[in-house]
Amino acid sequence: MAAVSIDGIxxxxxxxxxxxxxxLSIADGEFLxxxxxxxxxKSTLLRILAGLEMQDAGSISIGERxxxxxxxxxxxxxxxxxxxxxxxxxxxxxxxxxxxRMRRLSAVQRLPILGRxxxxxxxxxxxxxxxxxxxxxxxxxxxxxxRKPGQLSGGQRQRVAVGRAMxxxxxxxxxxxxxxxxxAKLRVQMRAEIKELHQRLGGTFVYVTHDxxxxxxxxxxxxxxxxxxxxxxxxxxxxxGDPEERRIAEFIGSPTINVLNGVVRERGLxxxxxxxxxxxxxxxxxxxxxxxxxxxxxxxxDHAGHGALTGSVRMIEHMGADLFVHLDLAGVDQPLIARLAxxxxxxxxxxxxxxxxxxxxxxxxxxxxxxxxxxxxAPSRASITSIREVAR
Amino acid sequence: MSIAxxxxxxxxxxLRHAVLLLTGxxxxxxxxxxxxxxxxxxxxxxxxxxxLWPAQFYGVENYTKALTEAPLLRYMGNGLLVCAAVLVLQxxxxxxxxxxLAKLRFAGRDLILGMVLIGLLLPHQVLSLxxxxxxxxxxxxxxxxxxxxxxxxxxxxxxxxxQFFKTIPDDVVHAARLDGxxxxxxxxxxxxxxxxxxxxxxxxxxVVAHWNDLFWPLVAxxxxxxxxxxxxxxxxxxxxxxxxxxxxxxxxxxVVAPLLIAFLAAQKWFVEGMxxxxxx
Numbered sequence: 001m002a003a004v005s006i007d008g009i010x011x012x013x014x015x016x017x018x019x020x021x022x023x024l025s026i027a028d029g030e031f032l033x034x035x036x037x038x039x040x041x042k043s044t045l046l047r048i049l050a051g052l053e054m055q056d057a058g059s060i061s062i063g064e065r066x067x068x069x070x071x072x073x074x075x076x077x078x079x080x081x082x083x084x085x086x087x088x089x090x091x092x093x094x095x096x097x098x099x100x101r102m103r104r105l106s107a108v109q110r111l112p113i114l115g116r117x118x119x120x121x122x123x124x125x126x127x128x129x130x131x132x133x134x135x136x137x138x139x140x141x142x143x144x145x146x147r148k149p150g151q152l153s154g155g156q157r158q159r160v161a162v163g164r165a166m167x168x169x170x171x172x173x174x175x176x177x178x179x180x181x182x183x184a185k186l187r188v189q190m191r192a193e194i195k196e197l198h199q200r201l202g203g204t205f206v207y208v209t210h211d212x213x214x215x216x217x218x219x220x221x222x223x224x225x226x227x228x229x230x231x232x233x234x235x236x237x238x239x240x241g242d243p244e245e246r247r248i249a250e251f252i253g254s255p256t257i258n259v260l261n262g263v264v265r266e267r268g269l270x271x272x273x274x275x276x277x278x279x280x281x282x283x284x285x286x287x288x289x290x291x292x293x294x295x296x297x298x299x300x301x302d303h304a305g306h307g308a309l310t311g312s313v314r315m316i317e318h319m320g321a322d323l324f325v326h327l328d329l330a331g332v333d334q335p336l337i338a339r340l341a342x343x344x345x346x347x348x349x350x351x352x353x354x355x356x357x358x359x360x361x362x363x364x365x366x367x368x369x370x371x372x373x374x375x376x377x378a379p380s381r382a383s384i385t386s387i388r389e390v391a392r
Numbered sequence: 393m394s395i396a397x398x399x400x401x402x403x404x405x406x407l408r409h410a411v412l413l414l415t416g417x418x419x420x421x422x423x424x425x426x427x428x429x430x431x432x433x434x435x436x437x438x439x440x441x442x443x444l445w446p447a448q449f450y451g452v453e454n455y456t457k458a459l460t461e462a463p464l465l466r467y468m469g470n471g472l473l474v475c476a477a478v479l480v481l482q483x484x485x486x487x488x489x490x491x492x493l494a495k496l497r498f499a500g501r502d503l504i505l506g507m508v509l510i511g512l513l514l515p516h517q518v519l520s521l522x523x524x525x526x527x528x529x530x531x532x533x534x535x536x537x538x539x540x541x542x543x544x545x546x547x548x549x550x551x552x553x554x555q556f557f558k559t560i561p562d563d564v565v566h567a568a569r570l571d572g573x574x575x576x577x578x579x580x581x582x583x584x585x586x587x588x589x590x591x592x593x594x595x596x597x598x599v600v601a602h603w604n605d606l607f608w609p610l611v612a613x614x615x616x617x618x619x620x621x622x623x624x625x626x627x628x629x630x631x632x633x634x635x636x637x638x639x640x641x642x643x644x645x646x647v648v649a650p651l652l653i654a655f656l657a658a659q660k661w662f663v664e665g666m667x668x669x670x671x672x
Contacts, residue, residue: 052566072570073573078570079566081567085561087564087582102573102577
């Protein structure tokens with residue numbers, strides 16, 4: 001177990017900058033997720049952390065130790081890869097034992113038959129076998145130890161890869177999209193198991209994913225990356241409910257946040273899509289602003305006008321407990337998506353005109369350059385509840 | 393590829409097999425003729441009528457003569473020794489080279505790969521004169537070393553291994569580094585075992601080429617006790633057999649036999665190694 005400190009990491013491949021000065025500290029025992037779309041540099045950062053790539057500038061410490069010049073095996077980190085990267089010609093037991101054998105046995109002791117005869121080798125090898133068996137048992141793959149990876153299902157291979165990382169008790173676990181190759185159902189199940197694993201082992205986890213559901217459910221903190229930069233590092237509920245930038249708000253949340261252009265009319269009032277909403281904006285009258293409204297920040301109302309938006313229903317998606325209603329607003333290109341509780345929603349039909357009210361304290365305001373405009377209003381209880389809903 | 397798409401109408405199937413049988417037959421004719429001659433008495437060899445099976449079975453005499461009048465077993469022992477040494481050294485040298493070219497990033501990598509490709513284009517005969525001079529200067533002519541040394545670095549082996557190694561995901565190499573393996577350990581414990589089909593395919597190419605090689609041994613050795621089988625047979629023909637084709641063909645059959653047996657045994661891997669990476 002160890003804290004990790006990343007300081008000013010830069011990396012380019014040829015003339016293309018991939019990381020533009022990333023700094024981040026990860027606490028001992030923390031579960032931190034690097035979240036971003038593909039190509040944002042999150043995997044590269046993880047590889048640099050593991051020592052598989054060299055940074056162009058910047059420094060990394062694990063625990064008290066600066067690890068910049070150290071080879072991967074000297075850094076005391078273990079990694080789980082998206083492709084699992086198991087050795088296909090070895091059994092599950094050999095796959096999991098290899099990191100221990102490389103560390104505890106000398107080159108001569110590792111020789112196939114002769115090695116066992118050397119003093120101490122047989123005992124050490126037996127201890128390794130025991131630890132492998134115990135780890136495999138805890139992951140529910142104890143009965144598969146004699147098989148080769150080719151004979152296993154995706155979920156089982158995933159467990160072997162996790163087991164290979166676990167067995168040597170590294171200071172830091174690195175996981176590079178470990179669930180991406182699994183089907184949807186298994187992914188949710190393995191997600192829970194990884195969370196449990198973190199709680200049981202208590203190690204420091206750095207987890208790379210482009211899947212926001214994984215980031216939101218697993219992490220203590222999420223680091224949102226875009227184009228080689230860290231945009232925000234914060235707990236999931238802050239990332240969702242209180243993003244620093246419009247890009248973050250647009251990346252997190254499904255369906256995507258509704259983005260509407262508005263203008264500050266006077267202090268406390270904003271004109272948007274033919275209506276006026278009472279929002280305290282930290283801007284002069286006449287300033288163009290962007291409103292980010294989460295689908296669940298709407299509620300059905302029976303009157304148009306102040307604090308409500310009006311549009312015609314373009315599409316309705318029934319999601320069980322909720323309805324996703326797509327609305328065409330006059331003068332707005334993108335349809336608005338409102339998430340309405342099914343039991344409280346009445347008479348919604350295709351083509352109908354619908355009024356939806358907006359909870360003003362749940363609207364996120366952004367300046368023209370994408371920066372967040374603060375309103376000095378504490379988030380309401382309702383918005384916190386809804387974050388829990390999304391994370392679930 | 394689905395099985396349904398592969399199914400042909402019976403007529404097309406017959407036609408296809410007919411063509412395959414015909415070409416296969418054409419390729420086999422010299423070999424069949426060789427075996428046939430090896431069991432015929434001298435009188436029947438030049439008979440105008442064409443028959444595969446001799447009127448008088450003379451096989452025992454021919455094969456006995458081949459084995460007794462020329463040191464055929466010695467030649468084959470030489471061939472075995474040279475082929476084994478060449479193959480082992482080739483793999484020991486080519487696999488790390490190919491790994492470096494496939495998986496490591498270093499300045500000049502593409503240039504070196506280009507040089508390997510040029511090496512692939514050059515026929516070995518072109519190099520025989522400089523190699524002969526070099527061998528003379530090193531004082532290794534007329535020895536096993538002279539037969540082995542020029543083949544130890546195989547551009548073909550490097551290229552074939554590199555192509556195969558490239559199909560192995562980088563993540564496997566990364567995982568091995570994190571598990572604490574050195575680069576050489578990665579080559580021998582992870583990459584080469586994973587590339588076993590390629591190694592076997594290369595082994596067949598290498599053994600066939602060097603078992604059958606006549607040109608370089610002709611240049612490099614004079615001592616009959618060092619000669620590999622083809623050179624030995626040539627000398628045997630000139631000195632002992634003259635026009636006695638029966639024993640000569642018996643010797644040729646005996647020389648070819650180990651290769652055929654080895655190929656049939658390893659056929660499955662051979663095809664896999666050649667097409668490996670083509671389809672995922």
